[in-house]
Each structure stands twice: as structure tokens, then as C-alpha cells.
Amino acid sequence: AQSVTQPDIHITVSEGASLELRCNYSYGATPYLFWYVQSPGQGLQLLLKYFSGDTLVQGIKGFEAEFKRSQSSFNLRKPSVHWSDAAEYFCAVGATGTASKLTFGTGTRLQVTL
Amino acid sequence: DVKVTQSSRYLVKRTGEKVFLECVQDMDHENMFWYRQDPGLGLRLIYFSYDVKMKEKGDIPEGYSVSREKKERFSLILESASTNQTSMYLCASTAGGHEQYFGPGTRLTVT
Numbered sequence: 001a002q003s004v005t006q007p008d009i010h011i012t013v014s015e016g017a018s019l020e021l022r023c024n025y026s027y028g029a030t031p032y033l034f035w036y037v038q039s040p041g042q043g044l045q046l047l048l049k050y051f052s053g054d055t056l057v058q059g060i061k062g063f064e065a066e067f068k069r070s071q072s073s074f075n076l077r078k079p080s081v082h083w084s085d086a087a088e089y090f091c092a093v094g095a096t097g098t099a100s101k102l103t104f105g106t107g108t109r110l111q112v113t114l
Numbered sequence: 115d116v117k118v119t120q121s122s123r124y125l126v127k128r129t130g131e132k133v134f135l136e137c138v139q140d141m142d143h144e145n146m147f148w149y150r151q152d153p154g155l156g157l158r159l160i161y162f163s164y165d166v167k168m169k170e171k172g173d174i175p176e177g178y179s180v181s182r183e184k185k186e187r188f189s190l191i192l193e194s195a196s197t198n199q200t201s202m203y204l205c206a207s208t209a210g211g212h213e214q215y216f217g218p219g220t221r222l223t224v225t
Contacts, residue, residue, distance in 0.1 A: 032212045043204060043216035094212035100145045106156040
């Protein structure tokens with residue numbers, strides 16, 4: 001079965017600074033990988049996804065993520081964080097033949113200081 | 115635009131009550147999911163449905179049941195609510211790929 005680890009529970013960055021959120025997955029084949037964002041009191045919104053092809057994927061709100069098979073990682077990055085990026089971020093992995101089920105990490109809460 | 119709605123944003127129920135959480139999607143999606151979200155635990159899958167009247171248990175189905183009588187509607191039922199079911203409940207749907215669309219969530223408190 002697949003699994004996802006987000007090692008950072010809470011991260012604080014200054015507005016304008018760069019951001020990297022870590023995600024490691026465990027799955028035997030090429031996974032489907034996702035990053036979702038959840039603003040306080042809201043549902044989850046898809047930031048970006050990786051299915052195949054180019055290992056650097058661009059998402060909404062200026063986010064990008066890079067799939068590194070050798071490291072089983074799919075880290076999320078943003079060059080310059082805005083105060084509105086404060087939220088909780090979830091990495092998720094899906095496997096083929098699993099009826100579209102996703103396994104989520106435990107999330108990383110991002111705080112942005114002004 | 116994609117739309118998943120949940121019947122209540124906040125709900126307060128008493129221990130032992132039967133609780134219904136409703137989810138409706140307007141995208142003609144085959145697959146629908148119910149998760150619960152707890153601090154430090156992320157999202158955990160309770161049940162999912164891949165077609166009308168079809169359902170499968172997720173990782174934490176105990177104490178829950180589901181109903182899908184129509185394609186657009188997926189209901190989560192707590193037969194006898196308990197305090198340890200106090201949580202945020204999220205519904206999602208997908209067309210068959212893995213990209214899931216989420217509703218706004220229902221924060222359930224059982225007292």
C-alpha cells in the first residue's frame with residue numbers, strides 16, 4: 001500500500017522569502033502525486049499534480065513541485081511567499097487500479113510573518 | 115465550474131443521535147469519497163463509492179455507513195454518534211482520474 005510522509009508539521013517563513021515543503025511517498029510504481037491547499041475553515045483546493053512526463057510541474061498561485069524518483073520525493077516550492085499563502089498544505093499519492101483513491105500526508109501548516 | 119456542496123458547515127449533535135451528512139456534486143462524477151480530518155492525522159478515508167449503490171470501506175469505516183441512491187448524492191451516516199466522532203468531515207468526487215474535488219467540509223461536534 002502507498003503512504004505519504006510530510007516531515008514538517010509547521011513552518012514559518014517571512015513574506016517574500018522562498019518556500020519548500022517536503023513530501024516523501026512510498027509506492028512501488030510511478031505514482032500519481034498531488035499537492036492540495038486548505039485555507040482555514042475551507043475544503044481542499046488542488047495546487048498541482050504529477051502523472052507522468054516533465055518532472056517539474058507548475059501549479060496555480062505560483063507554486064511548482066518537482067518529482068524525484070530516486071528520492072521518492074515531490075517537494076512543493078514557491079520563490080516568494082505572500083501572506084495569503086498561509087494555510088495547510090497536503091501532499092497526496094494515488095495508485096493505478098485503486099478507483100481513484102488517494103492517500104494523504106498529515107499536512108504542513110504554513111505561517112507567514114510580515 | 116466544478117461544485118461539491120455539503121449540507122451543513124457546522125453541526126452539533128448529542129451522543130447517541132443518528133446523524134446524516136449530505137454531499138452533492140454537479141459534475142456527473144462516478145466516484146465519491148468521505149474523509150474525516152483531525153489535527154495531526156491528515157485526511158483519513160471513511161468510505162467511497164464508485165457507482166450508484168456501490169460502496170467500499172476505506173481505512174476507518176467503523177461507526178459509519180453510507181448511502182448512494184443517486185449519482186450526484188453521497189450520504190454519510192453516523193448510526194449512533196459518539197464524542198470520538200467529533201471531527202471535520204470532507205466529501206470529494208472524481209470522474210475516474212485521481213484528481214479529487216472537495217466540498218467545504220462539515221465540522222461536527224458531538225456532545
